[in-house]
Amino acid sequence: MARVFRRFVGFVMLQCSLLHYLSAQEVVITKIQLKDNEAIINYDLKDDILERKYALFLYSSQDNFIQPLEKVSGDVGVNLSVGGNKKIVWKPKEEFGEDFVGQLAFELKGSVYVPFIFLDGFDDYKELKRGKPYDLVWSGGRGDNVLNFELYKGENKVAVLEERPNVGNTKLILPVKVKPGKDYRLKISDKRNRDEVVFTEEFTIRRKVPLALKLGVFFTVGVATGLLIDQLTQEDPIIPAPGVPTR
Structure with a gap:
């Protein structure tokens, strides 16, 4: 599968698009590498307003860039801070299956993040x-x-x-x-x-009930049950028969 994976990602092209506001904004891809059947994308997210948050998603030509890829982790999604040396990890075998072979282009699209609720x-x-x-x-x-x-x-x-x-x-x-x-x-x-x-x-x-408290309850019940069983299983004391008078 490693050979198929190399052939697959060998045709990857990456584009960036960012909805622009009045301040200087830019997404710069700094590095793309393959490691352990994963594609690793490093980028810088630049903005003059450091407090601004962003939403960035990775898309592919597999569905004509309609839905964002799901098997991604790292600096992708919503509420992302401005800064450098950011990383996205994508797992193609989990996304498209073990047997997928083909040519794909990718696009990293984003905008200023405004929560919808x-x-x-x-x-x-x-x-x-x-x-x-x-x-x-x-x-x-x-x-x-x-x-x-x-x-x-x-x-x-x-x-x-x-x-x-x-x-x-x-x-x-x-x-x-x-x-x-x-x-x-x-x-x-x-x-x-x-x-x-x-x-x-x-x-x-x-936990709704702390584990230590649960164990304490079980222990108390266990002790009480043990005492009850012990009392029920104890034999009645044997009282010796009275002696026969000699006279």
Whole structure:
């Protein structure tokens, strides 16, 4: 497969497009390399206004640059900061299958990032518990939008939550099967437009009932049960028969 992969990426062409505003803005591809069946793209994102955020997506000629590639990680997506030495990693075998062979052109397209909805207060949550309901409130977006809610840990999607209509609020309940840990965040997107995406700040997921408390309850019940069984299985004391009087 390594030979097929080299043939495949040997025809890659990369273009950049960025919607321009009044300040100087530029995306400069600095390096493209192949490593361990992955394509690695390094670039610089320049803007005179350093506080400005961007949305950048990688497209291919496989579908005539209609939908962004999904098997990508790194400095790609939304809410990207201005700066140099940024990196995108793309996995072609996961995107198109092990047997894909062909010629492709790629395009890195972007614009200034403006969230399509605005969350109200959710980023104040630093810790969330599994199975507990939380209020999720937002504003913006079209009234006929259907929103997708997904749970990520770092850059990996770990759970797909229910779709919700864009009514401005909902109850969020994290599945109990999700492992406790740090670096979780929610991805909220428009079902009809994949470019309209927002991420929450990262948060920690904890058990609804602490594990130590669960173990303490089990231990207490176990001790009580053991005492009960011990009492039930104890034999009645044997009382010796009274002695026979000699006279």
